[in-house]
Amino acid sequence: MAKLLLLAGDFVEDYEIMVPFQALQAMGHTVDAICPEKAKGETIKTAIHDFEGDQTYSEKPGHLFTLNASFNDIKPEDYDGLVIPGGRAPEYLRMNDSVLTLVRHFIESDKPVAAICHGAQLLAAAVSLSGRQVSAYPACAAEVRLAGGDYADIPVEQAITCGHLVTAPAWPAHPEWLKQFQTLLSSLES
Structure with missing residues (x-):
């Protein structure tokens, strides 16, 4: 089984941290959840984003x-x-040079990376997305394109794999996103 790193910060999207954290452990993987400037045992706050028919998602504690x-x-x-994971955390984490170096390591080493929702903001800040199809929350499409990526405008419950990168628009894609990520992780064992 794989040893995985989960990168988050305050106001990460609640489902987008908790569901993969627990599901990947249930699959037998080790998952270490980290946040810059915080240590093991400390907490981060999450936010719940919901789709209630407004022009964008609503946000609740x-x-x-x-x-x-x-x-x-x-x-x-x-x-x-x-x-x-997405939420508001990637917006400010992308300004942290140590975070960008960390993300670059995984992308440049061709290790499996799963980013969802606003997680694409970290990808776009860390590396060129040229030649990559990347999904994200639609509000992040401009950033994906500015980083040279091909924004994949897919249904909210779908995910897309491009090389070693699995992306999805938001938490309704968890089943497909995690399934595609698991496929990449399984290839490590072969």
């Missing part, structure tokens, strides 16, 4: 999520893959 690893203690080379 979520839960506290307890980190199980410390950002400053991890070594990216010790991990097989990276998970980037």
Whole structure:
């Protein structure tokens, strides 16, 4: 089974951190959840984004999520893959040089990366997306294109794999997004 890193921050989308964190562990993977400037045992706040017929998602307070690893203690080379949940966290995490270096490691090493929703903001800030099809929350389409990527405008419950990168528009895609990520992780074992 794979050893995975989950990168998050305050106001990460609640479902987009909790569901993959638990589901990937249930599949037998080790998942270390980290946040810059926070240590193992500390918490981050989550936000619940819902689709209620408005022009964009609504946002409500979520839960506290307890980190199980410390950002400053991890070594990216010790991990097989990276998970980037969405929410508001990627918006400010993309301004952290250490975070961008971390994301670059996984992309440039061709390790499996799963990014959902606003997670594409971190991808676009860290690397060129030229030659890659990338899905994201529609509000992030401009950033994907500005980073040279081909924005994949797919239904909210779908995901797309392009090389070692699996992306999806939002949490309704969890079943497909996680299934495609698991396919990439399974290829590590062959």
